[in-house]
Amino acid sequence: MPTLIEIFKRQNITLYQNESLDLDHHYQEPYQDEGEEIAGMNEPFETDKSSKIRKVVQFDTAFSHLRYFMDGSRRTYKIGDIVINGRKIFPIIVAQIRAGCANRNTDKKLSTHELAGKNLLLICDSISDADYDEIKARIKRSGWAITINLEVVPYRFDPSKDIIPVNAAIAKANSLMHEMEINILTDMVRSDILTPTSMLAVDGPLQFIRQDRGTSQFADLFYNVIGISKSFDPMLPISGRTRGSPHIGVELTKLEHGQRTPVFLKINSKGRKFGCWYLRIRPKARMSTPLEGIIKIEKMANEEDIQVEGLSSQVIDNLSLSLLNECSPSCHGRDERWANHLYPIYLTEALIKSSFQSDLVFISNFKRNF
Numbered sequence: 001m002p003t004l005i006e007i008f009k010r011q012n013i014t015l016y017q018n019e020s021l022d023l024d025h026h027y028q029e030p031y032q033d034e035g036e037e038i039a040g041m042n043e044p045f046e047t048d049k050s051s052k053i054r055k056v057v058q059f060d061t062a063f064s065h066l067r068y069f070m071d072g073s074r075r076t077y078k079i080g081d082i083v084i085n086g087r088k089i090f091p092i093i094v095a096q097i098r099a100g101c102a103n104r105n106t107d108k109k110l111s112t113h114e115l116a117g118k119n120l121l122l123i124c125d126s127i128s129d130a131d132y133d134e135i136k137a138r139i140k141r142s143g144w145a146i147t148i149n150l151e152v153v154p155y156r157f158d159p160s161k162d163i164i165p166v167n168a169a170i171a172k173a174n175s176l177m178h179e180m181e182i183n184i185l186t187d188m189v190r191s192d193i194l195t196p197t198s199m200l201a202v203d204g205p206l207q208f209i210r211q212d213r214g215t216s217q218f219a220d221l222f223y224n225v226i227g228i229s230k231s232f233d234p235m236l237p238i239s240g241r242t243r244g245s246p247h248i249g250v251e252l253t254k255l256e257h258g259q260r261t262p263v264f265l266k267i268n269s270k271g272r273k274f275g276c277w278y279l280r281i282r283p284k285a286r287m288s289t290p291l292e293g294i295i296k297i298e299k300m301a302n303e304e305d306i307q308v309e310g311l312s313s314q315v316i317d318n319l320s321l322s323l324l325n326e327c328s329p330s331c332h333g334r335d336e337r338w339a340n341h342l343y344p345i346y347l348t349e350a351l352i353k354s355s356f357q358s359d360l361v362f363i364s365n366f367k368r369n370f
Contacts, residue, residue, distance in 0.1 A: 013083070013084060020359075045310045046262065068102070069104075069345050070202050074170075079093070092122070094119070097117060100355075118180075121150060122153050203230075206299075209269060216303075219300060227297065256284060279297060323342065328343075
């Protein structure tokens with residue numbers, strides 16, 4: 001069987017394989033809400049229009065509306081570069097992508113609900129369609145590619161959007177990972193297992209823009225779902241794009257344990273409306289920095305929320321209380337992000353990451369004969 005270099009050579013494309021570069025460690029992870037804009041911060045996007053900080057009243061530490069926890073994870077590597085027509089050079093990226101969901105039963109035990117994964121070989125779409133189809137067919141016929149569940153996928157590099165081609169490849173891998181998350185969520189909604197008292201918490205913002213076709217059915221998937229961000233941009237202006245506006249991070253330093261901000265309105269590029277708010281889940285005095293121990297939560301607005309111009313403040317308070325009650329136990333000493341981490345999501349992450357091949361084993365797959 002041919003090597004990867006020989007497969008490309010047959011299409012007159014030169015592949016230079018190099019010592020593999022772990023992209024996830026080489027490039028700093030951005031804020032989970034990078035590039036977001038909040039449409040309105042002056043008037044709260046909730047039924048209680050007070051602009052003051054709210055105190056979440058804790059009356060039952062066992063109370064939680066959250067039962068399911070979902071996350072996606074990836075590992076990406078650069079394994080070489082291809083030269084096209086002797087004029088252009090683009091990186092070859094390989095990736096492991098996973099998506100999974102855990103559920104907590106009535107005995108408070110967490111178990112796997114669903115786990116999905118695939119491996120990717122990402123090639124820039126600057127090569128001709130005929131060459132791409134031939135390369136994909138040769139690799140797909142390989143028994144080894146079938147064994148490791150490998151898919152050959154094109155990525156598009158747009159210099160006006162991406163600083164370097166590697167970013168475009170990572171974005172493509174992320175998009176495919178989000179598709180797996182949406183597939184899991186769709187199965188859960190069809191099974192009617194999500195309810196207002198048995199909700200799903202997604203690790204990160206609900207930014208499934210590439211999967212959104214603008215239909216009401218897509219919004220229905222998120223009726224009983226919230227997104228939780230451990231990292232967020234503290235320099236987000238409070239008053240939109242107004243020059244000189246104070247940054248949200250300054251206001252967040254004022255939050256005490258159990259306090260939340262009002263709900264802000266966020267509108268994404270597809271026109272979807274979200275309510276997002278910030279909650280301090282750890283005592284400030286025990287944190288090393290004022291922004292530690294704060295999480296950002298968002299919930300997609302449905303038609304009823306839009307008609308009354310905001311999410312129900314009672315629902316937001318109940319969700320905030322649920323999140324406060326998810327803080328114990330913590331993953332202190334096991335994850336450097338422990339202060340902004342919820343233990344069920346930490347366990348879900350651990351579940352997903354346990355399904356990855358080691359870096360050495362995975363990379364070696366692309367140095368052998370196909």
